[in-house]
Amino acid sequence: MTFNERLNKVCAAKNSLVCVGLDVDLKKVPQFIIDKKEPQVYFSQAIIDATVEFAAAYKINTAFFEAYGAAGWEAMTKIVRYLPDDVIKIADAKRGDIGNTSKMYAQAFFENLNFDAITINPYLGSDSISPFLEDEEKGVFILCHTTNKGAQDFQKFSNGNKALFELVAEQVQQWNTHNNCGLVVGATYPDEMKHVRSLVPELPFLVPGLGAQGGDFDLAIQYAIDKNGLGAIFNFSRSIIYSSDGADFSKTAGEQTQQIRDTINLRRSS
């Protein structure tokens, strides 16, 4: 089964378009977590246990583990292995390099860590991305339009007919011969998201920017999902995993995830 087929299958089976983002910053977790032997692992496993009923995907942000060195990498390894097989496991790594180097990154994230998908930066072009596309069961989400203010610096650069982020969307459509390409399209720029969806009706979107970054729920859901009510997953990191700084952090994370799932489902069925 191709990655994009599996993504939709998982979302349909779990009746959820929610992706939980594990951006595990030890400065933000409840104080008592710090005393645990492997605090990032302990925290993440508790979050996973509490949210897995309501989530279709998990996105591990590599920066938050690299910040803790080899121990952080080891923690990330344990967390991705802890995730069950019926969710989509995404490495939010934003990698991309010349061919022989991208091949090593693909080995790191797909073969060794067994992630299902990875986020990729398109700046280096097709041959930087092709090493990630060889296995149709593994997916890439290529940065198209990001959530941040700086998205306007280069992604909006236009030749009058189209902007860079639109060119990226069109190119990724061309690269999707194995049905394993998607796009990262931020919820904080709904007009751009609407336009990208019109350009590439069938590519799945990974949508950050709801939750802590303040993107508009209604517009994002309306514009991101495809004609079947699938084709998009919505990521929530801080707003789920730091929903309480007490001993009930995992309970509230589960409740938050359930509520977000239901809110999205209500809107996509209406």
Next chain:
Amino acid sequence: MTFNERLNKVCAAKNSLVCVGLDVDLKKVPQFIIDKKEPQVYFSQAIIDATVEFAAAYKINTAFFEAYGAAGWEAMTKIVRYLPDDVIKIADAKRGDIGNTSKMYAQAFFENLNFDAITINPYLGSDSISPFLEDEEKGVFILCHTTNKGAQDFQKFSNGNKALFELVAEQVQQWNTHNNCGLVVGATYPDEMKHVRSLVPELPFLVPGLGAQGGDFDLAIQYAIDKNGLGAIFNFSRSIIYSSDGADFSKTAGEQTQQIRDTINLRRSS
């Protein structure tokens, strides 16, 4: 001292513009290395010992360490710590993310690993880069025009007046208020390099693409260096570190580095 001042000072003191790239692929090292306890560390330390007299900088390609998991990250940590203080230590990581995530990457590479500089992908714009620029002693080399074929997919995207890689160069010039920004400009596109140098006469270049990738030596040196014969470092990875697959691998690596240094110095003084 700002990063860019220190870079030129080191190059002048060592009379070298050579950067040795540590892309340590255990499939390519001499067979006997594999049996060592920490083969990536053993190999890299031997290469460093043999080349340090002739090199101004070392560039560690993170992909080649991430491919070996937490042990690879640990090896990278040991290697960067082994490098002496009188060389420039560059993490070739090509990172870049929204602000709070870039901050974690900066912590990982600058604070924890004590690299002097990092390579950054510009796609996410200014606020993805600013967390790396706060400390004037730490430098960033932002991808401008890369060496690969895919560089033409997006970097050449033009509005008629300028292409994306030129816009990146101009923007980076604006961001260089702490004198710690440089550009990655590949030697395989000499015309573009010449043009970038004319746009930003004072930004240092990190130049890949000589050696295994076949860029033109004469043109790269002519176009990359500034009016003082400095302002650029030329990276060589495979052509130095895999110059022999026998027990003499470090000896030949040292000889190669010396020869490359001398070749560059001859051309920059002529």
